[in-house]
Amino acid sequence: MTEKDDFSLQDFLPFLLNRAAEDSSLEFQAHYKNRYGMLRNEWRVLFHLGIFGQMTAKEIGDRAKIHKTKISRAVAKLAARRFVSRSRDENDRRSEHLRLTPAGEAAYRDLRSQAQSYDAQLAARFTPAEVALLRHMLRQLAGIEEAPTGK
Amino acid sequence: MTEKDDFSLQDFLPFLLNRAAEDSSLEFQAHYKNRYGMLRNEWRVLFHLGIFGQMTAKEIGDRAKIHKTKISRAVAKLAARRFVSRSRDENDRRSEHLRLTPAGEAAYRDLRSQAQSYDAQLAARFTPAEVALLRHMLRQLAGIEEAPTGK
DNA sequence: AATTAATAGTTGTTTTTGTAACTAACAAGG
DNA sequence: CCTTGTTAGTTACAAAAACAACTATTAATT
Numbered sequence: 001m002t003e004k005d006d007f008s009l010q011d012f013l014p015f016l017l018n019r020a021a022e023d024s025s026l027e028f029q030a031h032y033k034n035r036y037g038m039l040r041n042e043w044r045v046l047f048h049l050g051i052f053g054q055m056t057a058k059e060i061g062d063r064a065k066i067h068k069t070k071i072s073r074a075v076a077k078l079a080a081r082r083f084v085s086r087s088r089d090e091n092d093r094r095s096e097h098l099r100l101t102p103a104g105e106a107a108y109r110d111l112r113s114q115a116q117s118y119d120a121q122l123a124a125r126f127t128p129a130e131v132a133l134l135r136h137m138l139r140q141l142a143g144i145e146e147a148p149t150g151k
Numbered sequence: 152m153t154e155k156d157d158f159s160l161q162d163f164l165p166f167l168l169n170r171a172a173e174d175s176s177l178e179f180q181a182h183y184k185n186r187y188g189m190l191r192n193e194w195r196v197l198f199h200l201g202i203f204g205q206m207t208a209k210e211i212g213d214r215a216k217i218h219k220t221k222i223s224r225a226v227a228k229l230a231a232r233r234f235v236s237r238s239r240d241e242n243d244r245r246s247e248h249l250r251l252t253p254a255g256e257a258a259y260r261d262l263r264s265q266a267q268s269y270d271a272q273l274a275a276r277f278t279p280a281e282v283a284l285l286r287h288m289l290r291q292l293a294g295i296e297e298a299p300t301g302k
Numbered sequence: 303a304a305t306t307a308a309t310a311g312t313t314g315t316t317t318t319t320g321t322a323a324c325t326a327a328c329a330a331g332g
Numbered sequence: 333c334c335t336t337g338t339t340a341g342t343t344a345c346a347a348a349a350a351c352a353a354c355t356a357t358t359a360a361t362t
Contacts, residue, residue: 004204007263009215010295011286013273014175014266015195019216019293021172024165039318044166051156058340064160065170069320072342094327094340112158115165122164125291130284135162137285140276142170144161190348209310221349223312245310245357 017141024122031114036107041066041074043111046083046100050108054099056089065143083107168292175273182265187258192217192225194262197234197251201259205250207240216294234258 009015025040032038038046048060055063057071075098078084083104089095100108123131139146160166176191183194199211206214208222217225226249229235234255240246251259274282290297 003202005202005263007198007202007267009195009198009202010290011270012266013270013286013289014172014179016286016289016293016295017168017172017175019295020289021165021168022216023293024168028165044160047158047160051154051158051160053156056340067320068341069343072340073318076342092328092340096341112156115163116158119162119164122292126288130288133281133284134288135164135167137277137281138164138167138171139161141273142167142174144167144170207310218350219311220313220351223310224348227312243310243358247311 013141028115028118031118032111035110039074039077041070042078045071045074045078045098046104046108046111047115049084049098049100049104050112054097056095056097058095060098078104164292179266179269182269183262187262190225190228192221193229196222196225196229196249197255197259197262198266200235200249200251201256201263205248207246207248209246211249229255 029040032043036043044064044066045060048055048064052059057068057075060066061068061071075084075086079086081103082101084098085101086096086098089097126134136146180191183189187194189197195215195217196211199206199215203210208219208226211217212219212222226235226237230237232254233252235249236252237247237249240248277285287297
């Protein structure tokens with residue numbers, strides 16, 4: 001099983017990105033799945049509402065580039081578990097404003113602290129400058145506009 | 152929709168990694184899906200065989216960290232399309248040696264060149280040193296042992 | 303040797319995802 | 333108004349992934 005070819009899968013960025021993403025997802029999953037029975041899109045929605053306080057499904061989808069059907073299902077489950085409350089917009093009755101219930105807030109705060117320490121754990125493998133560059137490059141690859149530095 | 156919280160999803164590594172991985176996967180998918188009707192695990196198997204010449208399903212799974220059921224189904228499809236041939240190991244009749252047929256080789260060479268130019272296109276957004284560091288960090292995050300440099 | 307355990311690979315069943323079609327509400331142009 | 337087009341969100345169906353159970357073969361234990 002020795003190489004007969006100069007191409008290396010382990011250098012191919014889409015492969016590497018997927019492998020790294022899968023590995024880190026799997027580890028972080030332990031927190032939201034075991035403790036709250038959530039799915040990936042559910043914690044993402046939860047986090048968006050935790051961070052921004054109130055959003056519509058569309059706003060979440062646009063910001064996180066998650067398809068509306070995924071949002072719809074995630075919101076349905078979060079609402080069923082009383083983590084999220086929904087209220088129609090009076091001006092445009094097509095859209096719904098979502099926000100966390102107290103139980104949702106509690107879950108968010110708990111998971112956020114898990115996320116922060118897991119992120120720190122990943123970052124600890126590198127120097128701060130390296131991590132900053134990594135985040136910058138990943139944002140670039142993910143098509144996320146750089147957050148304005150408050151300088 | 153303004154932030155009420157200091158935590159930023161867009162800095163959280165698992166989120167960033169997933170977003171970047173998904174984006175690049177989706178773009179590269181166009182090549183193997185449109186041209187060959189392949190699935191992600193199918194091109195991965197194809198590439199492994201293209202690179203290493205001959206492997207068992209287990210070896211592929213170990214190296215790429217793909218679960219054996221995924222390998223099994225990917226191999227079944229590749230074999231049905233005559234991209235891969237299978238032969239039992241005479242010493243251990245549980246395992247099968249897989250290799251590319253000429254058609255498989257042709258598909259591999261085609262996709263490999265697509266992969267190389269797509270990778271170059273991604274890499275072009277950064278300096279060579281940055282890209283080298285990115286690959287290094289991703290390998291580290293993915294738990295891939297660094298390839299020995301021939302120095 | 304006979305039983306038990308381990309390994310390579312496959313198959314079946316359940317969850318999740320992807321895609322498309324749908325409803326309801328609003329907007330714009332004639 | 334009233335047809336046509338858009339948008340927010342849901343639902344239904346098809347494709348794919350996850351997980352568990354299975355077969356066949358080899359290895360280990362007694």
